[in-house]
Amino acid sequence: MSNCFHLAIPAGDLNLAKKFYCDVLGCKSGNSEEGHWVDIDFWGNELTLHQSEERLPKVRHEVEMGSVLVPHFGIHLSDGAFQALKERIETAGIAYLDKPYRRFTDSKYEQETFFIEDPNGNILEMKTLVNPKILFKVD
Structure with a gap:
Protein backbone atom coordinates (compact mmCIF):
# COMPACT_ATOMS: atom_id res chain seq x y z
CA MET A 1 0.00 0.00 0.00
CA SER A 52 -18.56 18.71 -14.32
CA GLU A 53 -20.64 21.80 -14.89
CA GLU A 54 -19.82 23.37 -11.52
CA ARG A 55 -16.76 25.31 -10.40
CA LEU A 56 -15.52 25.59 -6.84
CA PRO A 57 -16.05 29.00 -5.22
CA LYS A 58 -12.87 30.82 -4.26
CA VAL A 59 -11.98 33.64 -1.93
CA ARG A 60 -8.75 35.27 -0.81
CA HIS A 61 -7.45 34.74 2.71
CA GLU A 62 -4.95 37.10 4.32
CA VAL A 63 -1.54 35.63 5.21
CA GLU A 64 1.84 37.18 5.96
CA MET A 65 2.68 37.96 2.32
CA GLY A 66 -0.74 39.25 1.27
CA SER A 67 -3.79 37.28 0.27
CA VAL A 68 -4.00 33.78 -1.19
CA LEU A 69 -6.81 32.10 -3.07
CA VAL A 70 -8.66 29.34 -1.20
CA PRO A 71 -9.37 26.54 -1.80
CA HIS A 72 -6.17 25.51 -3.53
CA PHE A 73 -3.88 22.50 -3.77
CA GLY A 74 -0.44 21.93 -5.16
CA ILE A 75 2.89 20.22 -4.83
CA HIS A 76 6.36 20.77 -3.38
CA LEU A 77 8.98 20.22 -6.09
CA SER A 78 12.76 20.15 -6.22
CA ASP A 79 14.20 23.46 -7.40
CA GLY A 80 15.11 21.98 -10.79
CA ALA A 81 11.62 20.56 -11.35
CA PHE A 82 10.06 23.82 -10.13
CA GLN A 83 12.11 25.96 -12.52
CA ALA A 84 11.31 23.56 -15.41
CA LEU A 85 7.60 23.78 -14.54
CA LYS A 86 7.72 27.59 -14.58
CA GLU A 87 9.27 27.41 -18.04
CA ARG A 88 6.55 24.99 -19.27
CA ILE A 89 3.82 27.29 -17.92
CA GLU A 90 5.34 30.40 -19.48
CA THR A 91 5.92 28.62 -22.82
CA ALA A 92 2.27 27.50 -22.81
CA GLY A 93 1.15 31.09 -22.19
CA ILE A 94 -0.59 30.25 -18.91
CA ALA A 95 -1.19 33.39 -16.86
CA TYR A 96 -0.09 33.40 -13.23
CA LEU A 97 -2.76 34.32 -10.70
CA ASP A 98 0.09 35.19 -8.33
CA LYS A 99 3.47 35.46 -10.05
CA PRO A 100 6.44 33.56 -8.63
CA TYR A 101 7.75 35.10 -5.43
CA ARG A 102 9.87 34.12 -2.44
CA ARG A 103 8.45 33.73 1.07
CA PHE A 104 10.17 33.47 4.44
CA THR A 105 13.45 34.70 2.93
CA ASP A 106 16.57 34.18 5.00
CA SER A 107 14.80 31.65 7.23
CA LYS A 108 14.82 27.86 7.32
CA TYR A 109 11.33 27.95 5.73
CA GLU A 110 12.38 29.94 2.64
CA GLN A 111 10.46 28.94 -0.48
CA GLU A 112 9.50 30.12 -3.93
CA THR A 113 5.85 29.77 -4.87
CA PHE A 114 3.30 30.74 -7.51
CA PHE A 115 -0.41 30.29 -8.13
CA ILE A 116 -2.13 29.31 -11.39
CA GLU A 117 -5.56 27.96 -12.25
CA ASP A 118 -6.61 25.02 -14.36
CA PRO A 119 -9.20 25.38 -17.17
CA ASN A 120 -12.08 24.91 -14.70
CA GLY A 121 -10.79 27.53 -12.25
CA ASN A 122 -9.25 25.14 -9.70
CA ILE A 123 -6.35 26.92 -8.01
CA LEU A 124 -2.89 25.32 -7.83
CA GLU A 125 0.00 26.51 -5.68
CA MET A 126 3.37 25.20 -6.78
CA LYS A 127 6.36 25.47 -4.42
CA THR A 128 10.02 24.74 -4.02
CA LEU A 129 11.63 24.81 -0.60
CA VAL A 130 15.23 25.87 -0.02
CA ASN A 131 15.39 23.29 2.79
CA PRO A 132 12.79 20.58 1.97
CA LYS A 133 13.81 18.44 4.96
CA ILE A 134 12.33 21.04 7.33
CA LEU A 135 8.77 20.71 5.98
CA PHE A 136 7.23 18.69 8.81
CA LYS A 137 9.84 19.06 11.54
CA VAL A 138 8.68 20.70 14.75
CA ASP A 139 11.05 23.03 16.60
Missing part, protein backbone atom coordinates in the same frame (compact mmCIF):
# COMPACT_ATOMS: atom_id res chain seq x y z
CA SER A 2 1.36 3.41 -0.93
CA ASN A 3 1.08 6.67 0.94
CA CYS A 4 -0.03 8.77 -2.00
CA PHE A 5 -2.63 11.47 -1.53
CA HIS A 6 -5.95 11.28 -3.44
CA LEU A 7 -7.97 14.34 -4.40
CA ALA A 8 -11.04 14.44 -6.67
CA ILE A 9 -12.07 17.79 -8.16
CA PRO A 10 -14.64 19.14 -10.63
CA ALA A 11 -12.75 19.56 -13.88
CA GLY A 12 -15.25 20.98 -16.34
CA ASP A 13 -14.43 19.63 -19.80
CA LEU A 14 -12.33 16.48 -19.23
CA ASN A 15 -10.45 16.74 -22.51
CA LEU A 16 -9.44 20.34 -21.83
CA ALA A 17 -8.48 19.53 -18.24
CA LYS A 18 -6.46 16.46 -19.25
CA LYS A 19 -4.54 18.53 -21.84
CA PHE A 20 -3.69 21.11 -19.16
CA TYR A 21 -2.49 18.59 -16.57
CA CYS A 22 -0.64 16.35 -19.05
CA ASP A 23 0.56 18.67 -21.82
CA VAL A 24 1.22 21.83 -19.80
CA LEU A 25 2.14 20.53 -16.33
CA GLY A 26 3.74 17.33 -17.61
CA CYS A 27 1.66 14.88 -15.56
CA LYS A 28 0.59 11.44 -16.83
CA SER A 29 -2.96 10.14 -17.11
CA GLY A 30 -4.05 6.79 -15.72
CA ASN A 31 -7.30 4.94 -15.22
CA SER A 32 -10.45 6.63 -16.52
CA GLU A 33 -14.11 6.25 -17.32
CA GLU A 34 -14.77 7.97 -20.65
CA GLY A 35 -16.86 11.11 -20.21
CA HIS A 36 -16.92 10.81 -16.42
CA TRP A 37 -13.46 10.98 -14.84
CA VAL A 38 -9.73 10.51 -15.40
CA ASP A 39 -6.93 9.86 -12.92
CA ILE A 40 -3.83 12.04 -13.15
CA ASP A 41 -0.46 11.11 -11.67
CA PHE A 42 0.13 14.43 -9.88
CA TRP A 43 3.79 13.90 -8.95
CA GLY A 44 3.06 10.54 -7.32
CA ASN A 45 -0.37 11.51 -6.00
CA GLU A 46 -3.74 10.56 -7.45
CA LEU A 47 -5.69 13.55 -8.75
CA THR A 48 -9.07 12.52 -10.15
CA LEU A 49 -10.63 14.96 -12.58
CA HIS A 50 -14.42 14.68 -12.76
CA GLN A 51 -16.44 15.90 -15.75
Whole structure:
Protein backbone atom coordinates (compact mmCIF):
# COMPACT_ATOMS: atom_id res chain seq x y z
CA MET A 1 0.00 0.00 0.00
CA SER A 2 1.36 3.41 -0.93
CA ASN A 3 1.08 6.67 0.94
CA CYS A 4 -0.03 8.77 -2.00
CA PHE A 5 -2.63 11.47 -1.53
CA HIS A 6 -5.95 11.28 -3.44
CA LEU A 7 -7.97 14.34 -4.40
CA ALA A 8 -11.04 14.44 -6.67
CA ILE A 9 -12.07 17.79 -8.16
CA PRO A 10 -14.64 19.14 -10.63
CA ALA A 11 -12.75 19.56 -13.88
CA GLY A 12 -15.25 20.98 -16.34
CA ASP A 13 -14.43 19.63 -19.80
CA LEU A 14 -12.33 16.48 -19.23
CA ASN A 15 -10.45 16.74 -22.51
CA LEU A 16 -9.44 20.34 -21.83
CA ALA A 17 -8.48 19.53 -18.24
CA LYS A 18 -6.46 16.46 -19.25
CA LYS A 19 -4.54 18.53 -21.84
CA PHE A 20 -3.69 21.11 -19.16
CA TYR A 21 -2.49 18.59 -16.57
CA CYS A 22 -0.64 16.35 -19.05
CA ASP A 23 0.56 18.67 -21.82
CA VAL A 24 1.22 21.83 -19.80
CA LEU A 25 2.14 20.53 -16.33
CA GLY A 26 3.74 17.33 -17.61
CA CYS A 27 1.66 14.88 -15.56
CA LYS A 28 0.59 11.44 -16.83
CA SER A 29 -2.96 10.14 -17.11
CA GLY A 30 -4.05 6.79 -15.72
CA ASN A 31 -7.30 4.94 -15.22
CA SER A 32 -10.45 6.63 -16.52
CA GLU A 33 -14.11 6.25 -17.32
CA GLU A 34 -14.77 7.97 -20.65
CA GLY A 35 -16.86 11.11 -20.21
CA HIS A 36 -16.92 10.81 -16.42
CA TRP A 37 -13.46 10.98 -14.84
CA VAL A 38 -9.73 10.51 -15.40
CA ASP A 39 -6.93 9.86 -12.92
CA ILE A 40 -3.83 12.04 -13.15
CA ASP A 41 -0.46 11.11 -11.67
CA PHE A 42 0.13 14.43 -9.88
CA TRP A 43 3.79 13.90 -8.95
CA GLY A 44 3.06 10.54 -7.32
CA ASN A 45 -0.37 11.51 -6.00
CA GLU A 46 -3.74 10.56 -7.45
CA LEU A 47 -5.69 13.55 -8.75
CA THR A 48 -9.07 12.52 -10.15
CA LEU A 49 -10.63 14.96 -12.58
CA HIS A 50 -14.42 14.68 -12.76
CA GLN A 51 -16.44 15.90 -15.75
CA SER A 52 -18.56 18.71 -14.32
CA GLU A 53 -20.64 21.80 -14.89
CA GLU A 54 -19.82 23.37 -11.52
CA ARG A 55 -16.76 25.31 -10.40
CA LEU A 56 -15.52 25.59 -6.84
CA PRO A 57 -16.05 29.00 -5.22
CA LYS A 58 -12.87 30.82 -4.26
CA VAL A 59 -11.98 33.64 -1.93
CA ARG A 60 -8.75 35.27 -0.81
CA HIS A 61 -7.45 34.74 2.71
CA GLU A 62 -4.95 37.10 4.32
CA VAL A 63 -1.54 35.63 5.21
CA GLU A 64 1.84 37.18 5.96
CA MET A 65 2.68 37.96 2.32
CA GLY A 66 -0.74 39.25 1.27
CA SER A 67 -3.79 37.28 0.27
CA VAL A 68 -4.00 33.78 -1.19
CA LEU A 69 -6.81 32.10 -3.07
CA VAL A 70 -8.66 29.34 -1.20
CA PRO A 71 -9.37 26.54 -1.80
CA HIS A 72 -6.17 25.51 -3.53
CA PHE A 73 -3.88 22.50 -3.77
CA GLY A 74 -0.44 21.93 -5.16
CA ILE A 75 2.89 20.22 -4.83
CA HIS A 76 6.36 20.77 -3.38
CA LEU A 77 8.98 20.22 -6.09
CA SER A 78 12.76 20.15 -6.22
CA ASP A 79 14.20 23.46 -7.40
CA GLY A 80 15.11 21.98 -10.79
CA ALA A 81 11.62 20.56 -11.35
CA PHE A 82 10.06 23.82 -10.13
CA GLN A 83 12.11 25.96 -12.52
CA ALA A 84 11.31 23.56 -15.41
CA LEU A 85 7.60 23.78 -14.54
CA LYS A 86 7.72 27.59 -14.58
CA GLU A 87 9.27 27.41 -18.04
CA ARG A 88 6.55 24.99 -19.27
CA ILE A 89 3.82 27.29 -17.92
CA GLU A 90 5.34 30.40 -19.48
CA THR A 91 5.92 28.62 -22.82
CA ALA A 92 2.27 27.50 -22.81
CA GLY A 93 1.15 31.09 -22.19
CA ILE A 94 -0.59 30.25 -18.91
CA ALA A 95 -1.19 33.39 -16.86
CA TYR A 96 -0.09 33.40 -13.23
CA LEU A 97 -2.76 34.32 -10.70
CA ASP A 98 0.09 35.19 -8.33
CA LYS A 99 3.47 35.46 -10.05
CA PRO A 100 6.44 33.56 -8.63
CA TYR A 101 7.75 35.10 -5.43
CA ARG A 102 9.87 34.12 -2.44
CA ARG A 103 8.45 33.73 1.07
CA PHE A 104 10.17 33.47 4.44
CA THR A 105 13.45 34.70 2.93
CA ASP A 106 16.57 34.18 5.00
CA SER A 107 14.80 31.65 7.23
CA LYS A 108 14.82 27.86 7.32
CA TYR A 109 11.33 27.95 5.73
CA GLU A 110 12.38 29.94 2.64
CA GLN A 111 10.46 28.94 -0.48
CA GLU A 112 9.50 30.12 -3.93
CA THR A 113 5.85 29.77 -4.87
CA PHE A 114 3.30 30.74 -7.51
CA PHE A 115 -0.41 30.29 -8.13
CA ILE A 116 -2.13 29.31 -11.39
CA GLU A 117 -5.56 27.96 -12.25
CA ASP A 118 -6.61 25.02 -14.36
CA PRO A 119 -9.20 25.38 -17.17
CA ASN A 120 -12.08 24.91 -14.70
CA GLY A 121 -10.79 27.53 -12.25
CA ASN A 122 -9.25 25.14 -9.70
CA ILE A 123 -6.35 26.92 -8.01
CA LEU A 124 -2.89 25.32 -7.83
CA GLU A 125 0.00 26.51 -5.68
CA MET A 126 3.37 25.20 -6.78
CA LYS A 127 6.36 25.47 -4.42
CA THR A 128 10.02 24.74 -4.02
CA LEU A 129 11.63 24.81 -0.60
CA VAL A 130 15.23 25.87 -0.02
CA ASN A 131 15.39 23.29 2.79
CA PRO A 132 12.79 20.58 1.97
CA LYS A 133 13.81 18.44 4.96
CA ILE A 134 12.33 21.04 7.33
CA LEU A 135 8.77 20.71 5.98
CA PHE A 136 7.23 18.69 8.81
CA LYS A 137 9.84 19.06 11.54
CA VAL A 138 8.68 20.70 14.75
CA ASP A 139 11.05 23.03 16.60
